Amino acid sequence: MAALELKKIRKSFGDTTILHGIDLQIKDGEFVVFVGPSGCGKSTLLRSIAGLEDITNGELFIAGKEVSHTSPSERGIAMVFQNYALYPHMNVFENMAFGLKLSGMEKEVIKKTVEQVAKTLKIENLLERKPKALSGGQRQRVAIGRAIVRKPHVFLFDEPLSNLDASLRVQMRLELANLHRLLGTTMIYVTHDQVEAMTLADRIVVLNAGRIEQIGTPLELYQHPLNKFVAGFLGSPNMNFMNATVWQKSLDSVQLNLGADCFFTLPITTTLSVNDAMTIGIRPEQVVLHSEHGLAATITAVENLGDVSYLYLQIAGQEQTLTVRANPEKKWQIGQNVFVDLNASSLQLFDSRGDFCGERMHKSTH
Numbered sequence: 481m482a483a484l485e486l487k488k489i490r491k492s493f494g495d496t497t498i499l500h501g502i503d504l505q506i507k508d509g510e511f512v513v514f515v516g517p518s519g520c521g522k523s524t525l526l527r528s529i530a531g532l533e534d535i536t537n538g539e540l541f542i543a544g545k546e547v548s549h550t551s552p553s554e555r556g557i558a559m560v561f562q563n564y565a566l567y568p569h570m571n572v573f574e575n576m577a578f579g580l581k582l583s584g585m586e587k588e589v590i591k592k593t594v595e596q597v598a599k600t601l602k603i604e605n606l607l608e609r610k611p612k613a614l615s616g617g618q619r620q621r622v623a624i625g626r627a628i629v630r631k632p633h634v635f636l637f638d639e640p641l642s643n644l645d646a647s648l649r650v651q652m653r654l655e656l657a658n659l660h661r662l663l664g665t666t667m668i669y670v671t672h673d674q675v676e677a678m679t680l681a682d683r684i685v686v687l688n689a690g691r692i693e694q695i696g697t698p699l700e701l702y703q704h705p706l707n708k709f710v711a712g713f714l715g716s717p718n719m720n721f722m723n724a725t726v727w728q729k730s731l732d733s734v735q736l737n738l739g740a741d742c743f744f745t746l747p748i749t750t751t752l753s754v755n756d757a758m759t760i761g762i763r764p765e766q767v768v769l770h771s772e773h774g775l776a777a778t779i780t781a782v783e784n785l786g787d788v789s790y791l792y793l794q795i796a797g798q799e800q801t802l803t804v805r806a807n808p809e810k811k812w813q814i815g816q817n818v819f820v821d822l823n824a825s826s827l828q829l830f831d832s833r834g835d836f837c838g839e840r841m842h843k844s845t846h
Contacts, residue, residue: 483508483666484529484634489538491521491528491690498524500690501538506634506668511660513669513677515713516687523638525687526670530559530636543633558627559636562643564619566611566626572598573607576626597625600662601655617648621655628663637669641676653679674714678702686710708834711761717790717803719828720767722760726752736760739797742775746824750837758837761828764790767804767820774819777802782812793820 484506491499498521506512514522527533529540531552540548547555566575573594580590598604601621611619620640627635637656641649657680660667671677677684678698686693686701686709694706698714705711711719727743728735734752735745738760752758768774769791777793780801789808792801804820806812831837 483510483543484668485539485541486529487539487541489525489528489540490536491524491533492536497536498690499528502690502692504685504692504695506666509664509666511657511667511669511680511682512685513671513681513683514685514687515671515674515677516693517713518672519689520687521690522670522687526636526638526668529634529668530557531555532559556633557636558630558632558634559638560620560623560627560640562639564611564623564643566619566622568611571608571610572603572614572622575611575622576629579626579630593629594625597628600628600659601625616644617652620644620652624656624659628659633666635665635667637667639671640669642671642673649673649676656680674716678714684714686713704836705761705828706836708759708761708830711828711830715763717764719761719763720802721800722762722795722798722802723800724758724760726750726754726756726758729754738775738795742795742797744775744822746827748824748829750829752829752831752837757832759830759834760822761830762822762826764803765805766823766826767802768823769804769806770819770821772819774821777818777820779812779814779816779818782814784808791818793818795820 486502486504489499489502490497502525514525516522524533528535531550535548539546542555542557570578576594576597577590580593595604598607601624603618603621603625606614606618614622641652644652653676669680681698683695684698684701685695688709694701694710701710701714712721722738724736724738726734727737732749733745733747734750735743737743775795777795779791780794781792783790787808789806789812791804791806791812793804795802802820829837
C-alpha cells in the first residue's frame with residue numbers, strides 16, 4: 481500500500497493556479513524530496529498534504545484513507561517547520577510533550593515516550609532548558625523530536641535546515657538520514673538545496689511552475705534527465721549547455737554545427753532533422769581536457785577549491801561559458817588556450833522545446 485497518494489491535486493488562489501493536477505504515489509517508508517525553484521509550488525504542495533492549505537480539486541490518500549478535506553490533526557502526519565515553532569515559555573520536555581498531553585495520554589507514558597525520543601536525538605540532557613538557551617541545531621532536534629513522539633504515518637519537513645550554518649547543515653543532514661533508517665517512517669522533505677535532495681532522497685520529485693517535471697532516484701535524474709530543465713537544475717556546478725544545429729544526418733550518426741565552422745559528429749540516432757536547432761548538455765566532470773586536439777577554447781576564469789579546480793572556458797561560436805572540472809595541481813592561467821573533448825557517452829541532446837531526444841552514445845569523432 482502506498483503511504484501517500486495524490487490524484488489530480490490542484491490548488492488555486494483566486495484566478496491563480498499554483499498546482500496543476502499533481503499525480504504522485506509515495507511508498508511506505510520512502511524518503512521523498514520535493515525540489516524546484518522559488519515559486520514552483522513545492523511548499524504549497526507540502527502544505528496541501530498537511531491540510532494547512534485547502535485542496536481546490538483532486539483526492540489525497542494517507543495510509544489508504546481519503547483525507548482531502550480532513551483536518552490536519554486527523555491526517556496522521558507530523559510537520560517540522562523552517563522556523564522550529566517552539567513555545568518559548570516551555571522547556572524542551574514540555575515542548576515535546578505538548579501534543580501528547582492534548583491527546584489525553586497518561587503522564588507516565590508521555591514521560592517515557594519523550595525521554596526515549598530525546599535519547600535517540602541525543603538531547604536527553606537538554607530537557608529542562610528553554611528554547612532561548614539552545615543552539616539552532618538543538619532547537620531543530622527538539623522540533624524533530626516533537627514530531628517523532630506523535631508516531632505519525634508521514635513526516636513532513638519544510639526546508640528544516642535552511643536557517644542553520646553550512647557545517648551544521650551537513651551534520652543535521654547526516655542525522656536525518658540516520659533517523660530515517662532508524663524509524664523507517666515515510667518522510668517528505670521540501671528543499672531548494674539540491675545537495676540535500678541528492679544525499680537524502682530515495683526519490684526526488686522535480687517541480688516547475690506547479691507541475692512535476694520528473695520523478696526518480698537521484699542518480700536517475702542526474703544521469704538521465706527527461707528535459708533541459710531537470711538537467712540544468714540538478715548538479716553543482718550546473719550542466720553545461722551548448723547551442724548547435726543539425727548539419728548532416730545518417731542512419732547511425734549525426735553531425736552538429738556548433739558555430740564558427742566547428743563541427744561535431746556523434747554516433748547517435750535521433751528524431752531531429754537537418755537544420756534543426758538543438759542543445760548539447762554535458763556535465764563539468766565529463767568534459768575531457770587535452771593539450772593538442774579537440775574543440776579549441778580559452779580559459780576566462782579559474783576557481784581553485786583545493787581538491788578540485790573549475791575552469792570557465794569560451795569556445796568559438798558559443799555564447800555560453802563551458803565549465804570544466806580540472807586537476808588542481810596544474811597551474812591554469814586566464815587567457816590560456818586549451819582543447820576539450822566532449823565525452824559522447826555522457827552527452828545529453830535536447831530539442832528546441834528542451835525535451836531529451838536521441839539514443840545514448842558510445843563514442844565521438846571530430
